Amino acid sequence: MDNTRRKFLKIAGAAALAGIGAPALVKLNSTAAFASSEPAAGHGSAAGGHGEVVAATGVRLGMVVDMRKFAETPEMLDAAIAACYKVHNIPHFPDRKNEIKWIWKAPYANVFPEQEVLHKSEMAKSKPFAVLCNHCDNPSCVKACPTKATFVQPENGIVAMDFHRCIGCRFCMAACPYGARSFNWQDPRPFITSYNPDFPTRMRGVVEKCNFCGERLALGLEPACVEACQGSGAMVFGDLNDPDSEIRKVLDKEFTIQRNPAAGTRPSVYYIV
Amino acid sequence: MYNKGTIIPGLVIFIVFVTFPLWYNGLNAGTVPKPDLPIGQKECVAPAAEMRDNHMKLLNEWRDAVLREDDRVMVKVGGKEYRKGLQMACMQCHNDKEKFCDSCHTYAAVQPTCWDCHLTPKEAASKKETH
Amino acid sequence: MIEKVLKGKSTYWTWLAVLGTFIAIGAICYIRQYKFGLGLTGMSRDVSWGLYISQFTFLVGVAAGGLMLVLPYYVHDYKAFGRITILGEFLAISALIMCLMFIMADLGQPLRGLNVIFFATPHSMLFWDMCVLWGYLILNCLCGWVILTAERKQVHPPKWIYIFVYISIPFAVSIHTVTAMLYCGLPGRHFWLSAIIAPRFLASAFAAGPSLIVLACLVMRRFANFDAGKEAIQKLTTIIMYAAIINTFFFLLEFFVGYYSEMPGHIHSLEYLFFGLEHDGHVYNNLVPFMWTATAFSFTGLGILFYMKIAKVFDYRLVGIAAALIFFSLWADKGLGFVFGGFVPNPLNEVMEYIPTANEIGITLGIWATGFFILTLLYKIAVGVEHEIEA
Numbered sequence: 001m002d003n004t005r006r007k008f009l010k011i012a013g014a015a016a017l018a019g020i021g022a023p024a025l026v027k028l029n030s031t032a033a034f035a036s037s038e039p040a041a042g043h044g045s046a047a048g049g050h051g052e053v054v055a056a057t058g059v060r061l062g063m064v065v066d067m068r069k070f071a072e073t074p075e076m077l078d079a080a081i082a083a084c085y086k087v088h089n090i091p092h093f094p095d096r097k098n099e100i101k102w103i104w105k106a107p108y109a110n111v112f113p114e115q116e117v118l119h120k121s122e123m124a125k126s127k128p129f130a131v132l133c134n135h136c137d138n139p140s141c142v143k144a145c146p147t148k149a150t151f152v153q154p155e156n157g158i159v160a161m162d163f164h165r166c167i168g169c170r171f172c173m174a175a176c177p178y179g180a181r182s183f184n185w186q187d188p189r190p191f192i193t194s195y196n197p198d199f200p201t202r203m204r205g206v207v208e209k210c211n212f213c214g215e216r217l218a219l220g221l222e223p224a225c226v227e228a229c230q231g232s233g234a235m236v237f238g239d240l241n242d243p244d245s246e247i248r249k250v251l252d253k254e255f256t257i258q259r260n261p262a263a264g265t266r267p268s269v270y271y272i273v
Numbered sequence: 274m275y276n277k278g279t280i281i282p283g284l285v286i287f288i289v290f291v292t293f294p295l296w297y298n299g300l301n302a303g304t305v306p307k308p309d310l311p312i313g314q315k316e317c318v319a320p321a322a323e324m325r326d327n328h329m330k331l332l333n334e335w336r337d338a339v340l341r342e343d344d345r346v347m348v349k350v351g352g353k354e355y356r357k358g359l360q361m362a363c364m365q366c367h368n369d370k371e372k373f374c375d376s377c378h379t380y381a382a383v384q385p386t387c388w389d390c391h392l393t394p395k396e397a398a399s400k401k402e403t404h
Numbered sequence: 405m406i407e408k409v410l411k412g413k414s415t416y417w418t419w420l421a422v423l424g425t426f427i428a429i430g431a432i433c434y435i436r437q438y439k440f441g442l443g444l445t446g447m448s449r450d451v452s453w454g455l456y457i458s459q460f461t462f463l464v465g466v467a468a469g470g471l472m473l474v475l476p477y478y479v480h481d482y483k484a485f486g487r488i489t490i491l492g493e494f495l496a497i498s499a500l501i502m503c504l505m506f507i508m509a510d511l512g513q514p515l516r517g518l519n520v521i522f523f524a525t526p527h528s529m530l531f532w533d534m535c536v537l538w539g540y541l542i543l544n545c546l547c548g549w550v551i552l553t554a555e556r557k558q559v560h561p562p563k564w565i566y567i568f569v570y571i572s573i574p575f576a577v578s579i580h581t582v583t584a585m586l587y588c589g590l591p592g593r594h595f596w597l598s599a600i601i602a603p604r605f606l607a608s609a610f611a612a613g614p615s616l617i618v619l620a621c622l623v624m625r626r627f628a629n630f631d632a633g634k635e636a637i638q639k640l641t642t643i644i645m646y647a648a649i650i651n652t653f654f655f656l657l658e659f660f661v662g663y664y665s666e667m668p669g670h671i672h673s674l675e676y677l678f679f680g681l682e683h684d685g686h687v688y689n690n691l692v693p694f695m696w697t698a699t700a701f702s703f704t705g706l707g708i709l710f711y712m713k714i715a716k717v718f719d720y721r722l723v724g725i726a727a728a729l730i731f732f733s734l735w736a737d738k739g740l741g742f743v744f745g746g747f748v749p750n751p752l753n754e755v756m757e758y759i760p761t762a763n764e765i766g767i768t769l770g771i772w773a774t775g776f777f778i779l780t781l782l783y784k785i786a787v788g789v790e791h792e793i794e795a
């Protein structure tokens with residue numbers, strides 16, 4: 001191969017990369033797992049304006065679960081779970097097969113199986129961890145859904161469900177790397193202990209999960225679980241894209257971990273262990 | 274015409290079968306239902322005629338606005354604000370599903386699935402929290 | 405041609421009556437499920453897909469397997485398959501109808517099924533699966549019918565139909581590739597997250613589909629006076645043999661990756677399927693007998709085929725046994741182990757086993773019976789046309 005031709009191919013290849021490959025490359029750079037909350041301003045221009053720039057102004061809601069606080073007052077976690085169940089008309093099924101879970105308790109080893117170690121701290125060994133939907137930035141459930149019944153709300157980053165549209169194929173349940181989704185195998189109403197008249201129940205045959213209390217946020221309220229923690233800081237909720245928010249201050253100060261970051265879904269829930 | 278003996282009776286049977294609902298009910302559409310209107314509330318989100326024709330479309334619009342477009346702007350009726358939605362707005366006034374919604378739906382033989390999930394005030398009260 | 409299904413011997417009617425009984429049972433079971441919800445199945449929050457989706461996955465393979473007849477006949481002009489290529493196309497039709505029925509049976513809200521079209525979502529693999537399955541079904545109906553009609557009139561099929569025949573070839577590959585993509589693109593499921601899933605699905609499909617055709621040919625040779633020809637059957641056994649070997653090879657590669665790398669996520673499902681997975685002092689192993697039976701059947705079936713090739717013997721009974729063994733092993737591998745194994749352990753490293761309920765098995769058998777019912781009718785037509793030409 002002569003020199004000029006090789007040069008030409010090189011240039012052509014680089015151009016093709018910049019033109020076609022750039023969006024994917026830029027996305028990967030700008031939003032790596034742990035930097036998932038960072039707005040990607042600046043990265044896009046480096047690749048010649050081809051990048052998909054995440055708006056710095058967009059709201060991206062997230063949560064920090066401070067396990068130290070929950071370890072001090074374990075009943076607070078129970079209160080948070082109870083609050084969620086009450087507000088959202090979640091049924092209590094006696095058997096594991098039918099369980100509907102929005103926020104629940106599980107040991108460290110189950111919540112962080114990829115980060116399981118032999119010699120754990122006392123907390124990781126014995127305390128139950130809060131588990132809920134991660135409201136990922138790149139949710140695999142949304143990718144899988146064939147009807148857009150589950151989708152990311154562009155206004156706040158919540159991974160929401162439209163129960164009216166769900167066909168019950170359960171592809172999202174197979175796709176979620178966090179086991180955050182539940183299916184109504186039968187009519188849930190007989191298993192609901194008390195109704196919240198401000199929220200619907202679900203019908204059989206649809207998938208459900210934590211909605212970050214979208215309906216409460218609209219009224220200016222905090223999520224029910226956060227409210228149940230009564231300002232203890234066990235659950236901090238806020239805009240991950242706002243550098244002055246309380247949640248960002250906590251994240252700047254404390255070392256946090258996330259569930260299965262290797263899945264590339266970029267969760268919005270952080271844990272202080 | 275070939276097979277006259279089978280075609281004509283066949284057609285007659287077919288016509289009788291297709292018109293079964295008409296003559297079974299004695300060519301009478303029955304009494305037109307009169308849904309119970311809320312007492313003391315004269316206004317609705319739209320004039321009655323429009324609501325009669327398009328309430329289902331409005332509900333779908335509200336559903337998409339609230340769930341998908343994050344548009345939860347309240348609706349104002351008679352000086353009072355309501356959250357968009359069947360449970361949050363409509364049924365605050367039209368609080369009796371049987372006497373309001375069902376009266377027409379039964380007459381028109383439509384079975385909306387709204388109440389598979391949404392609670393009527395009566396249902397919501399049936400399982401109240403007991404302290 | 406349809407009138408051919410209305411005349412048959414008593415064995416034909418008895419067979420249809422048996423299938424009809426299973427269809428009726430399946431229908432009753434489905435009505436029960438429709439009224440109560442999927443809670444009547446053994447599926448759970450942890451194993452959220454069960455028999456329906458696993459049968460669907462396997463049957464997509466059976467449908468794609470028809471390619472092993474279409475390709476040699478139409479592309480390589482392999483004349484020996486002349487009489488049986490139509491069987492491949494008709495098998496694809498009935499297998500695809502079963503697939504679509506299994507998907508409908510699995511939906512929590514079947515009445516909303518059309519939402520997949522109303523709110524078409526190209527980033528969902530399920531959307532593409534719907535497209536290719538329907539596409540392949542229509543192509544097979546079209547090609548099968550037009551070519552059989554031409555055959556009956558003893559004229560050459562119209563030229564335009566070959567365009568669709570050639571399109572159906574990549575379509576056959578695509579249906580199973582896209583079905584594999586339902587699984588292998590999910591980040592949280594190690595057992596499925598493997599680039600070899602699609603090739604393995606295809607290899608297994610190219611053994612399972614022809615196995616079923618061989619079995620059907622043997623049955624029809626005995627009961628319907630239809631002889632596919634020794635050469636055609638021999639060639640099919642060769643195809644089955646190579647495809648099954650490739651499938652086994654791919655599967656063993658999964659074993660190597662898991663057990664040599666010793667990455668927990670890559671081992672767990674294999675451990676569960678073949679040895680039982682210990683978890684909190686309890687060993688979960690309800691699929692182990694199936695998987696080892698499948699392994700034994702697979703190697704025995706392959707052994708019989710090797711023997712026949714090496715010793716240069718040909719015996720219809722041996723062919724039948726080998727095809728049945730291989731078909732069962734591939735069914736257990738893909739129609740049970742692949743789907744159920746992928747859910748164990750769940751993303752929270754917990755184990756929940758799946759045991760189908762009687763109602764669920766009733767629906768499953770009902771759908772299989774429906775497929776075989778349709779297959780019987782289609783094959784009756786195909787064989788009837790053959791007999792008509794010979795007469």
